[in-house]
Amino acid sequence: MILELDCGNSFIKWRIVRSAFATIVAGGVVDSDQALVVAIKALASPPERCRLVSVRSEEETESLGALLSQHFGISVMVAQPAREVGSVRNGYDDYQRLGLDRWLALLGGYHLAKGACLVMDFGTAAKADFVAADGEHLGGYICPGMPLMRSQLRTHTRRIRYDDASAERALSSMTPGRSTVEAVERGCVHMLQGFARSQIEYAHALWGEGFTVLLTGGDAPLVQEAVPHARVVPDLVFVGLALACPLD
Numbered sequence: 001m002i003l004e005l006d007c008g009n010s011f012i013k014w015r016i017v018r019s020a021f022a023t024i025v026a027g028g029v030v031d032s033d034q035a036l037v038v039a040i041k042a043l044a045s046p047p048e049r050c051r052l053v054s055v056r057s058e059e060e061t062e063s064l065g066a067l068l069s070q071h072f073g074i075s076v077m078v079a080q081p082a083r084e085v086g087s088v089r090n091g092y093d094d095y096q097r098l099g100l101d102r103w104l105a106l107l108g109g110y111h112l113a114k115g116a117c118l119v120m121d122f123g124t125a126a127k128a129d130f131v132a133a134d135g136e137h138l139g140g141y142i143c144p145g146m147p148l149m150r151s152q153l154r155t156h157t158r159r160i161r162y163d164d165a166s167a168e169r170a171l172s173s174m175t176p177g178r179s180t181v182e183a184v185e186r187g188c189v190h191m192l193q194g195f196a197r198s199q200i201e202y203a204h205a206l207w208g209e210g211f212t213v214l215l216t217g218g219d220a221p222l223v224q225e226a227v228p229h230a231r232v233v234p235d236l237v238f239v240g241l242a243l244a245c246p247l248d
């Protein structure tokens with residue numbers, strides 16, 4: 001059993017897979033290291049190995065690794081920046097600066113698309129990355145995701161206040177908002193969808209029709225309907241993690 005972790009800015013996504021590329025046995029989303037330990041302890045059989053990707057600080061990532069080896073006696077393989085993996089070449093001037101969640105998502109995207117692809121990840125931040133047919137990463141874009149847009153509006157205005165339950169209800173439709181919560185929630189979704197559409201336009205200009213669009217991240221479903229031909233792959237970062245950290 002392999003424990004796989006994607007440590008994002010807001011949440012830790014975890015799952016247990018049977019062998020390197022095989023079946024998913026369990027999985028979940030937690031908001032702290034402690035909650036992760038509790039979730040893994042509740043499993044019928046403990047993991048024997050672990051691989052993870054983190055966009056957190058080195059200290060935070062190390063302390064999570066230490067916690068896992070303390071509780072489960074497993075060694076932890078941590079995804080590292082790379083100039084290339086297989087035929088995919090990191091497009092940053094300084095390859096170490098490219099966020100590892102982006103790097104793994106685009107490795108996974110190219111692996112699945114087997115050709116030119118546009119990979120978009122809608123998490124705390126929204127990210128888009130372009131990989132050409134020969135595996136060259138052309139670079140990408142980063143902007144605030146849904147959680148950051150919404151919290152900026154709530155924090156920097158006096159009269160935007162609403163709870164999470166009404167936010168969820170507001171997204172049952174995309175017609176112009178008739179209350180604050182509808183106006184903000186739907187407005188932010190439009191921002192994400194507009195971001196996605198403009199990336200696709202750019203990909204069209206570069207590659208014509210010959211490319212695949214892949215969507216991932218917790219808020220990918222909010223964008224999906226605006227991008228009818230996209231493939232939604234919730235575990236895209238894990239696909240890349242298996243390629244960057246082979247355990248077999």
Ligand SMILES: Nc1ncnc2c1ncn2[C@@H]1O[C@H](COP(=O)(O)OP(=O)(O)OP(=O)(O)O)[C@@H](O)[C@H]1O
Nearest residue numbers: 008009010011029122123124125146147217218219
């Ligand atoms: N089951 C879920 N668990 C957690 N977040 C979810 C879930 N479903 C949807 N979301 C939404 O997904 C967003 C967070 O996405 P994700 O978990 O991909 O972020 P992250 O990995 O912490 O951030 P980033 O990828 O930018 O580092 C939030 O807006 C959250 O409300």
Ligand SMILES: CC(C)(CO)[C@@H](O)C(=O)NCCC(=O)O
Nearest residue numbers: 055097098099100101102125142
């Ligand atoms: C952009 C985020 C925060 C998204 O999780 C992450 O990929 C990151 O910390 N990246 C480093 C900066 C960069 O990718 O240029």
Ligand SMILES: [K+]
Nearest residue numbers: 006008101123
């Ligand atoms: K992520």
